[in-house]
Every structure is written in C-alpha cells, then in structure tokens.
Amino acid sequence: xxxxxxxxxxxxxxxxxxxxxxxxxxxxxxxxxxxxxxxxxxxxxxxxxxxxxxxxxxxxxxxxxxxxxxxxxxxxxxxxxxxxxxxxxxxxxxxxxxxxxxxxxxxxxxxxxxxxxxxxxxxxxxxxxxxxxxxxxxxxxxxxxxxxxxxxxxxxxxxxxxx
Numbered sequence: 001x002x003x004x005x006x007x008x009x010x011x012x013x014x015x016x017x018x019x020x021x022x023x024x025x026x027x028x029x030x031x032x033x034x035x036x037x038x039x040x041x042x043x044x045x046x047x048x049x050x051x052x053x054x055x056x057x058x059x060x061x062x063x064x065x066x067x068x069x070x071x072x073x074x075x076x077x078x079x080x081x082x083x084x085x086x087x088x089x090x091x092x093x094x095x096x097x098x099x100x101x102x103x104x105x106x107x108x109x110x111x112x113x114x115x116x117x118x119x120x121x122x123x124x125x126x127x128x129x130x131x132x133x134x135x136x137x138x139x140x141x142x143x144x145x146x147x148x149x150x151x152x153x154x155x156x157x158x159x160x161x162x163x
Contacts, residue, residue: 002019002036002037003019003036003037003038003039003040003043004039006019006040008040008041008042010041016041016042017040017042018040018042018043018044018085019037019040019042019043019044020037020043020044020045020046020087021033021034021036021037021043021044021045021046022046022047022048023045023046023047023048024047024048024049025047025048025049025070025071025074026074027074027077029047030045030047030074030077030078030081031081033045033046033047033078034078034081034082034083037083038081038082038083042085043083043085044083044085044086044087044115045078045081045083045085045086045087046086046087046088046089046115046117047071047074047075047078047086047087047088047089048088048089048090048091048117048119049067049070049071049074049090049091050067050090050091050092051067051090051091051092051093051096051100051101051104052091052092052093052094052095052096053095053096053097054092054095055091055092064100067104068103068104068107071088071090071104071107071108071111072107072108072110072111073111075088075108075111075112075113076111076112078112079111079112084114085114085115086112086113086114086115087113087114087115087116087117087150088105088108088113088115088116088117089116089117089118089119089152090104090105090118090119091119091121092119092121092122092124093118093119093120093121093133094119094120094121094122094123094124094125094129094130094133095121095122095124095125098133098136098137098140101118101133101137101141102136102137102140102141102142105137105141105144106141106142106143109141109142109143109144109146109147110143113147114147114148115147115148115149115150116137116141116144116147116148116149116150117149117150117151117152118133118134118137118149118150118151118152119151119152119153119154120151120152120153120154121152121154122154122156122157123153123154123155123156123157123158124157130151130153134149134151137149
C-alpha cells in the first residue's frame with residue numbers, strides 16, 4: 001500500500017522516492033518485500049543475515065560458508081524477481097570478523113547487490129572504530145567502488161558519544 005499511496009511522486013527536481021522493503025535472507029520474506037514495493041517507480045529490497053560469529057553459531061546455527069551461500073543466493077533471488085536495486089546488510093557487522101565481511105560482501109556484489117548497508121546492530125562499536133570499519137570495507141571488498149555503501153548505527157550501549 002505504501003508504494004501505491006506514495007503515488008511515486010516526482011518532485012520539482014526530478015527526484016523519485018525509493019520505496020524499500022526489509023527482509024531476512026529467505027525466499028518468503030523476499031517475496032513479501034517484493035510484493036510490497038513492486039509498484040514503486042524505484043523499488044528496493046533490503047535483505048540481511050547475521051555475520052558475527054556469535055549470531056551465526058547460536059542464532060542461525062550455520063557455518064560461515066553456509067551464510068555466504070544463503071546471502072548470495074537470496075540477493076540473486078531478489079534480483080530475479082525484477083528488483084534492480086537490492087541492498088544487503090551483514091547483521092551485527094560491528095562484531096563480525098573483518099576478513100569474513102570482505103568475503104561475504106564481495107559475494108553479494110557478484111550476486112547483484114547494489115547497496116551495502118553496514119549495521120552496528122547492537123551498538124557495540126565506538127564511532128572511530130566504526131568509521132575505520134567502513135574504510136576497510138571500501139578498501140578490501142572487491143566491487144565496492146560500484147555500489148553504494150551505507151550504515152545503520154545503534155546506541156544501545158551509550159557508546160556513540162565519548163570524551
């Protein structure tokens with residue numbers, strides 16, 4: 001309804017709003033997200049999967065290789081539906097192994113991701129650490145120069161401001 005209600009209004013400068021649906025990396029969620037945004041002039045599907053060791057082991061019960069495979073397949077699946085703008089997030093990136101982040105982000109770019117969103121899901125990372133992480137992702141992820149890099153920061157632990 002949002003995609004229809006917004007009416008895809010083009011403003012005086014020619015800007016058309018992006019209407020985005022968020023989904024876990026599974027077909028059912030991606031199908032629901034696509035159904036919600038497919039009528040927008042600029043639809044986007046934003047899909048995510050956990051990448052920190054603690055989340056992969058205890059929440060997903062998946063190996064790093066399985067997580068990479070799922071992420072790549074689901075980004076490709078979202079593209080196959082006709083969605084040309086697919087955003088991917090490595091959930092809990094702030095606590096994820098950086099080498100693993102470079103690998104999974106490289107693979108989702110190959111699968112068709114157009115935007116990489118790096119979330120500090122639980123607000124674990126200090127601002128300087130998070131800035132360094134983004135710089136390292138840009139420098140070490142193959143294809144990063146061809147996608148938009150965005151962030152999603154939290155302040156759950158009150159670490160966003162420090163002396």
